Amino acid sequence: MEQGSAREGARPAYAPGVSPYASGNAARVPQDRVPEQARGRQGGEEQARGEHTHSEPPAPRAVQRHSVRGQILDALRAALVDGELVPGQVYSAPALGARFGVSATPVREAMQRLAVEGAVEVVPNRGFRVTERGPRELAELAEVRALIEVPVMLSLARTVPAHRWSVLRPLAEATVAAAAVGDRAAYAESDRAFHRAVLTLSGNEQLVTVADELHRRSQWPLVAGPVTRRAELLADAAEHTALLDALIAQDLTVVQALVREHFNGADR
Known part of the structure; x- marks a missing residue:
């Protein structure tokens, strides 16, 4: 029996052949649902930290104000299972947060949980590397x-x-x-x-x-x-x-x- 917390809501439909995690297809959250501090920080936080990703991070379902961290954790787990987060690649919390339309904080918290579970490992001053398993x-x-x-x-x-x-x-x-x-x-x-x-x-x-x-x-x-x-x-x-x-x-x-x-x- 193969191989993921019940996920909230249904998975969205996308155009045939288009990955929901591809650049330009990010599911953005309406600005009235994004915490005010997140709107102010999204654009510049990644540049300020000098962080970047080595491949395109996933674009999740629209994240509601309620239980933002839980929904992001859910979406990241799905991306891991689907292979959209690539083993060996490093992903920064600010870059992922920009794709989610939220601040880096709930993304970083979700990634820390995934690190405890062994799915990713912390890379100081860069982000999180997806664990490679043989x-x-x-x-x-x-x-x-x-x-x-x-x-x-x-x-x-x-x-x-x-x-x-x-x-x-x-x-x-x-x-x-x-x-x-x-x-x-x-x-x-x-x-x-x-x-x-x-x-x-x-x-x-x-x-x-x-x-x-x-x-x-x-x-x-x-x-x-x-x-x-x-x-x-x-x-x-x-x-x-x-x-x-x-x-x-x-x-x-x-x-x-x-x-x-x-x-x-x-x-x-």
Whole structure:
């Protein structure tokens, strides 16, 4: 189950072939929604600091005054999963803030959170570099996730009644829907939501928190190309629904095979 906090609002539609993160397509916030101090600082802060980006930063959905930091964090996570924030590249908070139509402060706060999560690293006096991860690290994350989740899922399969598994059907179907359209950011979120819901049945909140953090870290960056990635997402989503069917049917043999296969492919 592949690899993202539920994101607020729907993802916007863009003209075919045009990246929502490309220069000139930035989603600007109406000036009456931008904090006054941000309007005064946007133009000159980047020049004053001498900072620049090494590639075009993402242009997110319009950011509302309410929970600006949370929405920016959400959009940056989506950009990481989509590969719009490129591994190894450095992005400055003022430049990203200009694209968001807000000051650098909430962007910097969101990036600091991503640094704690291991998605980026701080580059003094320059900004934040997107972490580069090789196949070995992704495989190690998958192995640790399997050590935690597989025994828990197998235990739950023996004790949780069928009707409790049935209520997870919409979550499994959400992964299928995201995979079908190749929406990697939506898939990452729905994938994690399904896993969280399964593990929540254990009643162990600490386990859910640790497993979810490992899952998120394994989701960025996605290194495969878009065609291969869509096929992998579809296969992964199919495993979700097949696993849920087996859990509802209380077929422990099939559950065990599917769970182990699922995590064997988690580092794809």
